Amino acid sequence: MNETLNPERTIYNRQMAIFIFCIAILAKLADLPALLTRQVQSSAFILIAIYCVLEVIVFVFIYLFAVGRGVEYLNRSHPAVKIPIYAILFLLLIFKLFFLSTYAINVVTDLFFDTIDPVIIVMTMFPIIAFMVKKGIQPIARTAEFFFLICFLMIAFIFMFLDTEVNFNRLKPIFTDAPAKILDKGLSVGLFFGDTTSFLLVMLRKHQKNYVPVSLFFSYLLVIAITALSIAIFGNALSISQNIIVELVTYNQIVAIIGRLQWIGLIPIMILITVDLSFLFWGTAEALTGIIKKREIATYVVLLTLLIPLLAISNYERIFEFSTGPVGYISFALSFLLPIVCYIMLCVLRRKYAKVN
Amino acid sequence: MIMSIDGFIKQIKDAFVNSDDLMVRSFTSGGLDCAIIYIDGWIDKEILDQDVLKPLIEVNVKLVPPYLDKLKSTLFFPEDIMVSYELGEVCTKVASGDIALLMEGAESFFMLSLRKPPMRAVAEPPTESVLRGPREGFIEDIKTNIALLRKRLRSPKLVVTMMNAGRYSNTSIAIMYIDGIADEKIISAVKEKISRIDIDGVIDSYYVAHRLQERKFSIFDEVGTSEKPDIVASKILEGRIAVLVDGSPVCLTVPMLLLESFQDSYDYYSSSFRSTLVRMYRLLGALFTIIMPGMYVALESFHMHLLPLKFLIVLFNATSGIPFPPAIEMLIVLLLFEILNQASVRMPRFMGISLSVVGAIVLGDTAVKAGLISSPAVLITALSAIGIFCVPDQVQTFSILRTLFVILGAVLGLYGIIIASVGLVCYTTSINSYGTPFLAPYAPIVAPDLKDGFLKADEVDMGTRPYSFPNKNRRRAK
Numbered sequence: 001m002n003e004t005l006n007p008e009r010t011i012y013n014r015q016m017a018i019f020i021f022c023i024a025i026l027a028k029l030a031d032l033p034a035l036l037t038r039q040v041q042s043s044a045f046i047l048i049a050i051y052c053v054l055e056v057i058v059f060v061f062i063y064l065f066a067v068g069r070g071v072e073y074l075n076r077s078h079p080a081v082k083i084p085i086y087a088i089l090f091l092l093l094i095f096k097l098f099f100l101s102t103y104a105i106n107v108v109t110d111l112f113f114d115t116i117d118p119v120i121i122v123m124t125m126f127p128i129i130a131f132m133v134k135k136g137i138q139p140i141a142r143t144a145e146f147f148f149l150i151c152f153l154m155i156a157f158i159f160m161f162l163d164t165e166v167n168f169n170r171l172k173p174i175f176t177d178a179p180a181k182i183l184d185k186g187l188s189v190g191l192f193f194g195d196t197t198s199f200l201l202v203m204l205r206k207h208q209k210n211y212v213p214v215s216l217f218f219s220y221l222l223v224i225a226i227t228a229l230s231i232a233i234f235g236n237a238l239s240i241s242q243n244i245i246v247e248l249v250t251y252n253q254i255v256a257i258i259g260r261l262q263w264i265g266l267i268p269i270m271i272l273i274t275v276d277l278s279f280l281f282w283g284t285a286e287a288l289t290g291i292i293k294k295r296e297i298a299t300y301v302v303l304l305t306l307l308i309p310l311l312a313i314s315n316y317e318r319i320f321e322f323s324t325g326p327v328g329y330i331s332f333a334l335s336f337l338l339p340i341v342c343y344i345m346l347c348v349l350r351r352k353y354a355k356v357n
Numbered sequence: 358m359i360m361s362i363d364g365f366i367k368q369i370k371d372a373f374v375n376s377d378d379l380m381v382r383s384f385t386s387g388g389l390d391c392a393i394i395y396i397d398g399w400i401d402k403e404i405l406d407q408d409v410l411k412p413l414i415e416v417n418v419k420l421v422p423p424y425l426d427k428l429k430s431t432l433f434f435p436e437d438i439m440v441s442y443e444l445g446e447v448c449t450k451v452a453s454g455d456i457a458l459l460m461e462g463a464e465s466f467f468m469l470s471l472r473k474p475p476m477r478a479v480a481e482p483p484t485e486s487v488l489r490g491p492r493e494g495f496i497e498d499i500k501t502n503i504a505l506l507r508k509r510l511r512s513p514k515l516v517v518t519m520m521n522a523g524r525y526s527n528t529s530i531a532i533m534y535i536d537g538i539a540d541e542k543i544i545s546a547v548k549e550k551i552s553r554i555d556i557d558g559v560i561d562s563y564y565v566a567h568r569l570q571e572r573k574f575s576i577f578d579e580v581g582t583s584e585k586p587d588i589v590a591s592k593i594l595e596g597r598i599a600v601l602v603d604g605s606p607v608c609l610t611v612p613m614l615l616l617e618s619f620q621d622s623y624d625y626y627s628s629s630f631r632s633t634l635v636r637m638y639r640l641l642g643a644l645f646t647i648i649m650p651g652m653y654v655a656l657e658s659f660h661m662h663l664l665p666l667k668f669l670i671v672l673f674n675a676t677s678g679i680p681f682p683p684a685i686e687m688l689i690v691l692l693l694f695e696i697l698n699q700a701s702v703r704m705p706r707f708m709g710i711s712l713s714v715v716g717a718i719v720l721g722d723t724a725v726k727a728g729l730i731s732s733p734a735v736l737i738t739a740l741s742a743i744g745i746f747c748v749p750d751q752v753q754t755f756s757i758l759r760t761l762f763v764i765l766g767a768v769l770g771l772y773g774i775i776i777a778s779v780g781l782v783c784y785t786t787s788i789n790s791y792g793t794p795f796l797a798p799y800a801p802i803v804a805p806d807l808k809d810g811f812l813k814a815d816e817v818d819m820g821t822r823p824y825s826f827p828n829k830n831r832r833r834a835k
Contacts, residue, residue: 113769116772121772124776131783135787139783139786141801142786143782143783145802146782146800263660266771266772267775270775271775
């Protein structure tokens with residue numbers, strides 16, 4: 001196998017650790033707690049905790065695949081193996097990308113700027129994302145690195161001046177439905193699962209300390225903690241919120257001094273959305289490149305595939321309804337199984353090449 | 358080729374289109390007809406008379422070929438005599454300030470270098486004055502500038518490579534670096550870029566700077582500049598490559614990091630605590646400059662409800678009755694400031710004080726009192742105008758960004774400001790200057806270099822050269 005790392009898809013383990021933080025915070029704290037609260041009330045907390053544990057398990061396979069330069073082996077494998085894997089990956093990621101994009105537009109227009117037309121959001125946000133994707137994974141990773149501390153400090157700031165009453169009794173699960181039905185509801189929101197699937201396409205450069213396990217542990221722990229805090233504060237009323245961070249930030253202890261902190265909540269959310277969408281977009285374009293071989297064309301195809309429906313959609317609520325249908329279950333299954341399949345394939349291909357050499 | 362003096366003089370005069378400052382002095386030496394040709398005003402006439410003409414005229418034995426040996430034994434500076442066989446080369450050298458010596462019957466031209474171009478004395482550069490530290494600055498003469506750097510880096514490892522560029526200006530360009538520290542790939546890339554310069558004239562180092570930039574239409578200056586030899590010497594010691602251009606007091610350095618714009622030589626001549634604080638002020642100044650006017654417009658136009666009540670009341674009182682919307686008002690104040698700034702740069706210095714009085718008191722105060730513009734808008738613009746000079750290397754860039762942020766704030770509100778900030782960071786992270794990420798050591802995070810970032814460690818703790826850009830030897834202190 002070629003010993004040099006392809007710079008176009010190589011990131012440092014430090015950058016991967018930061019990506020994990022950004023992705024976990026946005027994907028799990030976006031609309032998921034509200035959606036689950038709407039469906040299973042306070043059992044949402046347990047479901048999110050299960051989701052996070054599953055996410056960590058799946059990530060172990062993804063990490064092993066990335067460290068083992070799985071994507072290089074995949075590219076060298078027989079077309080009958082690589083094309084279906086790339087095709088499945090592309091479909092999964094483009095659905096997730098489309099879904100996250102609609103969420104991003106919705107959160108910006110509904111929560112902050114109801115006077116701005118969604119078309120303007122699309123037309124201003126996506127050129128930046130497309131620019132980053134065109135430049136490759138490194139600028140996206142560097143942007144994430146640059147903003148990491150800012151986002152972290154802002155989230156810490158939000159919680160430092162939290163002004164609300166907390167009732168942890170609300171965390172007790174009330175099993176209004178049978179556990180099987182609760183799990184069923186949980187599986188339906190599969191597009192919120194598999195945040196780290198795009199890492200299947202990166203190659204990891206080990207550099208100094210490995211922060212990935214630390215980041216993985218603390219990011220998902222933070223997600224669980226914030227979810228627990230939100231349910232303890234809002235209870236079932238959480239079902240009407242669209243973003244936990246914004247809900248938590250709106251009223252604070254220092255409102256009289258520096259005003260409402262909505263915009264402090266908006267800044268990390270917008271940053272995380274840009275980083276997350278760029279990374280997902282890059283992954284989708286790379287998956288398509290694995291099939292059609294031309295990266296630039298793949299980037300434009302993904303951009304158009306995304307923009308046309310985004311510009312045509314008039315009601316974003318329907319997208320959420322659609323996402324919790326069969327697409328949600330399929331997405332969950334694929335996000336769970338694909339990394340495992342990829343890792344098994346890597347082991348098989350490694351043995352094969354070892355024998356050849 | 359056997360020299361016929363008159364014929365060659367005619368050819369050289371024709372090449373110079375009978376230019377009036379082309380001087381030809383004929384004389385006899387050892388029984389031979391000789392002539393010297395030079396450009397008036399470029400050479401040291403005293404040395405010419407004393408050390409060249411006088412010894413040559415006083416030769417009383419008949420000269421026979423080869424003449425070079427005789428010249429070397431006659432003149433006081435034998436190592437400076439060069440031989441040239443091409444008339445075109447002779448003309449180029451004469452145009453560059455050399456003296457051509459023609460001798461009847463010789464097979465070649467002899468070139469002497471007695472250049473004494475008009476130049477000013479070494480002084481403190483007006484754009485980089487310091488409270489503490491060396492006050493010498495580069496001047497317009499490349500040899501003096503090289504000497505100023507050699508004075509600080511007295512090592513045989515300091516390499517100077519001379520190149521020329523400009524079809525008509527034939528400007529000398531010096532590439533300077535330390536062998537064994539600077540990265541070979543970057544040296545080659547710089548040399549290649551300079552060798553590809555094919556323009557009429559290189560009048561200033563900025564002509565070279567634009568061609569050294571990796572990205573053609575970058576809003577940031579991606580090549581470092583300094584007028585101070587101490588700064589350039591320290592950059593060379595870090596492994597950077599310096600480019601000096603004859604006729605310019607501004608030295609270029611590559612690779613460049615954005616962080617360099619926030620650093621100053623003063624930081625290294627004062628305590629680390631003070632330096633850290635000062636760098637933070639500069640960062641705040643830059644943020645004020647770029648974001649504040651746009652943020653003010655966005656808040657006043659769209660998001661007044663986000664402001665604290667007391668602040669809102671003050672702002673409302675100050676802005677009520679202003680006939681313009683906030684964005685137009687801010688753009689007018691910024692435009693006024695830019696006009697005053699341009700006028701003050703170009704007008705004679707003795708009128709500068711009058712302009713400050715007119716600009717600040719008469720225009721600003723009267724406009725506020727007349728109710729045409731609000732005092733918060735003037736305050737914000739003043740803060741932004743002062744803040745921009747905290748980072749003098751990026752004044753032009755920040756000025757453009759400031760206007761962009763105002764427009765986006767006016768059209769899209771806070772969303773515009775945030776999306777512009779995110780876009781700006783994305784754009785900046787994509788810039789590479791000779792294999793160096795422009796936002797290093799922050800994006801990507803280069804941990805060892807953070808000690809000379811916005812937080813500055815003590816000089817004693819900086820035992821390694823920067824990891825942010827390629828260099829061959831990381832350790833600089835035991």
